[in-house]
Amino acid sequence: MNAMAAELPALGNQxxxxxxxxxxxxxxxxxxxxxxxxxxxxxxxxxxxxxxxEVEGSLYKLKYMKEExxxxxxxxxxxxxxxxxxxxxxxxRYLEYFTISPQSMDPAGIVxxxxxxxxxxxxxxxxxxxxxxxxxxxxQVNNLENTLEAAMALNYIYKVVRHFYIxxxxxLSLYIIMQLQMILPxxxxxxxxxxxxxxxxxxxxxIGDGAGALVAAKLMHGYEVRKAPKDCVVATALIEGRTAFIxxxxxxxxxxxxxxxxxxxxxxxNEGKIASVIMIDAGLKLEGEGVGxxxxxxxxAIGGPGVDQFKIEESLLEYHIPINAVIVxxxxxxxxxxxxxxxxxxxxxxxxxxxxxILERTKEGDKIIIVGVGNTIGIGQ
Amino acid sequence: xxxxxxxxxxxxxxxxxxIVLIVLALSLVAIALAVNAFILRQxxxxxxxxxxxxxxxxxxxxxxxxxxxxxMSMKIANPSMMTMIECRKCGSKSVREFQRGDYVFKELGPxxxxxxxxxxxxxxxKEVKExxxxxxx
Numbered sequence: 001m002n003a004m005a006a007e008l009p010a011l012g013n014q015x016x017x018x019x020x021x022x023x024x025x026x027x028x029x030x031x032x033x034x035x036x037x038x039x040x041x042x043x044x045x046x047x048x049x050x051x052x053x054e055v056e057g058s059l060y061k062l063k064y065m066k067e068e069x070x071x072x073x074x075x076x077x078x079x080x081x082x083x084x085x086x087x088x089x090x091x092x093r094y095l096e097y098f099t100i101s102p103q104s105m106d107p108a109g110i111v112x113x114x115x116x117x118x119x120x121x122x123x124x125x126x127x128x129x130x131x132x133x134x135x136x137x138x139x140q141v142n143n144l145e146n147t148l149e150a151a152m153a154l155n156y157i158y159k160v161v162r163h164f165y166i167x168x169x170x171x172l173s174l175y176i177i178m179q180l181q182m183i184l185p186x187x188x189x190x191x192x193x194x195x196x197x198x199x200x201x202x203x204x205x206x207i208g209d210g211a212g213a214l215v216a217a218k219l220m221h222g223y224e225v226r227k228a229p230k231d232c233v234v235a236t237a238l239i240e241g242r243t244a245f246i247x248x249x250x251x252x253x254x255x256x257x258x259x260x261x262x263x264x265x266x267x268x269x270n271e272g273k274i275a276s277v278i279m280i281d282a283g284l285k286l287e288g289e290g291v292g293x294x295x296x297x298x299x300x301a302i303g304g305p306g307v308d309q310f311k312i313e314e315s316l317l318e319y320h321i322p323i324n325a326v327i328v329x330x331x332x333x334x335x336x337x338x339x340x341x342x343x344x345x346x347x348x349x350x351x352x353x354x355x356x357x358i359l360e361r362t363k364e365g366d367k368i369i370i371v372g373v374g375n376t377i378g379i380g381q
Numbered sequence: 382x383x384x385x386x387x388x389x390x391x392x393x394x395x396x397x398x399x400i401v402l403i404v405l406a407l408s409l410v411a412i413a414l415a416v417n418a419f420i421l422r423q424x425x426x427x428x429x430x431x432x433x434x435x436x437x438x439x440x441x442x443x444x445x446x447x448x449x450x451x452x453m454s455m456k457i458a459n460p461s462m463m464t465m466i467e468c469r470k471c472g473s474k475s476v477r478e479f480q481r482g483d484y485v486f487k488e489l490g491p492x493x494x495x496x497x498x499x500x501x502x503x504x505x506x507k508e509v510k511e512x513x514x515x516x517x518x
Contacts, residue, residue, distance in 0.1 A: 024429045057451055065457070195457045203481050205462050206505050214485065221486055252484035288518060338462055344506040378505055380486035 048174050051181045055165050058184050059158070065195040066158040069151035070095065076147055076202040080140050081133020090132050094148055095155045097125070115307045125149075139204070142253030146201040146377060150194045150336070157191050189333055196337035201254055206378035208334040208343050212280040212301075215326075215350045216248035216372020217381050225381050231255050232262035233381055240355060241364035242275075251376035259302060259371050260311030266369055272319030275366035277312070278357055280350055281373040282335055282343075283327030292346035293329040294353050301325035302373045312371075324361060326353050339378075397448055401441045408437035465504040468492035479505060 039046070070091060077087045099121050102113035129144045130136070136144065161180065168177035200207050206214065220235035223246075228234040233250045236243060245266045249257030267274055281301040285291065300312045300323060316323055328346045354370065362368055411434030418427035462479035471494045489500040 024426060028429070060451070061454065068457075192457060196459065199459050203462075203479070204484060205479060206485060217486060252487070288516070338460075338507045339505065341506040341508050344504045378484045380484050 044174060045172075048172065048177055051174075051177045052165070052169060055161070055168075055177065055180055055184060058188055059161055059165055061188070062154070062158040062161055062191055065191055066151075066154045068195065069154040069198055072198045072202055073144075073148050073151045076144060077133045080136055080144065082135040083133060087132045090128070091148070091151075094125075094128055094132075095152050097152065111307055111310045114305060118305065118307065139253035142255045143201055143204045143377060146254035146375070147198060150197045150201055153194045154191060154198075157187060157194075161187060193333040193336045196333070200338040201377065204252065204254070204378050206339040206344075207336055207375055208330045208339050209282050209336060209374045210339060210376055210379050211282040211328040211330070211343050211347060211350070212372040212374040213248045213251065213376040213379050214339075214344070214347045214372070215280045215328075215354065216246050216370060217251070217376070217379050218347060218351060219244070219354070219370060219372075220246040220248070220381055228262040229258065229265050230261050231257040232259060234262060234266060235381070239368075239370075240358050242358055242362055243365075243367045244358075244370050245270075245367070246370045246372070248372040248381060249374075249376040251379045251381055254375055254377035256304070256373075256375050258308055259373055260308030260315075263312050263369060263371060264315040267315050267319060267321070270367055272321070273367060274319065274321050275362045275368055276358075277316060277321055277323045277369045277371065278326065278354055279312075279323065279371045279373055280326045280328075280354065283329050284335075285329035285331055289329055290342075291330050291334055291340060292342035292349075294346055294349045295327050295329060296353055296357065297325045297327070299323060299325055301327055302371075322361065324357050326350050326357065394448070397444065401445050401448075404437050404441040408434045408441065410434075411437065460507045460509060462505060462507050464502055465506075466500050467503040468495065468498055468500050470498040471495050474503075 074088055074091050077083060077091065081087070099117065102110055102117060104110055125145055125148070126141060129141050129148065133140070133144055161184075164176060164180045167173075168180060197207060199205075219239065220233075220237060223235040223237045225233045225235045227250070228247060231250050232247055235246045237246055238244070247259060247262045247266065249255045249259070263277065279301040281303070283295065283301065285293065300309045300316075302309045302312065312323075315321075328343060328350055330340075330343055334340055334343065358368060411430045415427045415430035415434060418424075418430060463476050464479045464483050465474060465476050466489060467474050471492060473492065473494055483502055483505060485502055485505055487502045489502065492498050492500050
C-alpha cells in the first residue's frame with residue numbers, strides 16, 4: 001500500500017510530462033499515413049458529405065425564404081383584407097394546392113383541356129383569396145393572388161430540394177446528391193427571384209415581366225379603352241397612319257390576362273382584315289447580354305403554359321396574318337422581381353422598334369394589332 | 382411552421398458554436414503549453430504545439446466567420462423602389478420613394494407650375510448596381 005502511494009506522484013509526473021520532439025514527429029507522421037489511407041478508401045464518401053453539407057446550407061436558405069413568403073402573405077392579407085379570423089390555416093392550405101395537367105396519351109384537343117383546367121384553377125384561387133381577404137377590391141385580389149403564388153412557388157421549390165436531399169442522405173447515393181448539387185445554383189437563383197417578387201406583389205410594384213404590358217400601356221395611353229376577353233383591355237389608336245388595336249392585360253392589378261382570346265376577338269371583329277400582329281414581351285437573355293436590350297424577330301412572343309400562343313397561332317393561320325415580335329431582354333431573376341431602371345428605360349426603345357416595324361412591314365391605312373404581353377402589376381392603362 | 386421559425390433559421394447553430402468554442406479553448410491551451418515547453422527549453426515541442434494551437438485557432442475563426450456569412454446571405458436585399466412623377470404639359474419631373482397604391486399612369490394632384498394639369502406617375506423602377514467584373518467577351 002505504501003509502495004503504491006509512493007508510485008502515484010511519479011505516475012502523475014509521467015502523465016503530465018510534455019512529450020519529446022521525437023514522439024510528436026512520430027505521431028504526426030502516423031497521422032499523415034492514416035489521413036492518406038482514409039482519403040484512399042473514403043475519399044468519395046467525404047466528397048459526398050461535403051456536397052450534402054453544401055446542399056444543406058442552400059436548404060436552410062430555401063427554408064428561410066419559404067417562411068418569409070408565408071409570413072409576407074399572411075401579413076399582407078391581414079393588412080389589406082381585414083379578415084375576421086386568422087388566415088394562417090387557409091394560407092397553409094393554399095400553399096399546398098396542386099394542379100394536375102391533362103392526360104396527353106391522345107394529344108388531340110389537349111390545349112382546350114389545359115385551358116379549361118387553368119380557368120378552373122384561376123377561379124378557385126381567386127375565390128380562396130376573396131374568402132381569406134373579404135375587404136379587397138379586384139386589383140388587390142389580383143395582387144394577393146400573385147403574392148400567394150410566389151409563396152407557393154417557394155414552398156414547392158423547398159419541398160422538392162428537401163425531398164432529394166433526404167433521399168440522397170438515406171441512400172447515400174453520390175449521384176442523387178451530385179445531380180442536386182449541380183442544379184442548385186440555378187434553383188437558388190429562381191428561388192431568390194421569387195423571394196424578391198413577394199414584396200413587389202404585396203405592394204403592387206411593376207415587375208420585369210411587365211415590360212411588354214408597359215409598352216402597350218404607353219401606346220394606348222390617352223385613347224379610349226374597352227374591355228376584351230379575358231381580363232384584357234383594347235384601345236384603338238392611330239399610329240403612323242395605321243389603325244392599331246392595342247391589347248394588354250387589365251391593370252394595375254397583378255394579371256396576365258388571356259391575350260390569345262383577345263387577339264382572336266379583335267381579328268374576328270375585323271373579319272381577318274389585319275395586316276400584321278406585333279407582340280412585345282420580356283425575353284430571357286443569355287449571360288453576357290445586357291439587361292434591357294431590345295431585339296426583333298418573328299413569331300408569337302408569349303410564355304406561360306402555351307395555351308395563348310396556340311390560340312394566337314391558330315387565329316393567325318386562319319387568315320394568314322404575318323406576326324412580328326419585339327422582346328426586351330432580361331434574366332429570370334429580373335422577370336419576377338421589381339422592374340429595373342434599365343428595363344423601364346428600354347420601353348421607349350421598344351416603342352421605337354415597334355414603330356419601325358409598322359413603317360417597314362405595313363402600309364398606310366392598314367389595320368394592325370399590337371399586343372403587350374406580361375404581368376401588368378403596377379401598370380395602369 | 383411557427384411564426385418565429387424564420388428567425389431561428391437565420392441564426393448560427395448552437396452545436397456549431399459550442400464546437401468552435403471548445404476548439405478555440407483547446408487552441409489556447411496548446412499555445413499556453415507551447416509557452417511552458419519553451420520555458421523548459423523544449424523548443425521542438427514548443428514549435429509543434431504552437432503550430433497546432435495557431436492552426437486550431439485559425440480554423441475555429443474561419444468556421445465562425447463562415448457561419449456568420451451564411452446567416453448574412455440568408456437576408457434578401459430589397460432595393461428601394463422609385464416613382465417618377467411627371468407633368469405632361471410643362472414636362473417637370475420629380476422622383477420620390479414608392480408608396481403603396483402607386484402605379485404607372487396613376488393621376489396625382491395638380492402640377493405646381495401649371496395648376497390646370499394633373500401630375501402623373503410615368504415610371505416605377507429600382508436601381509441596381511451591377512457587381513459583375515468586366516469581361517473581355
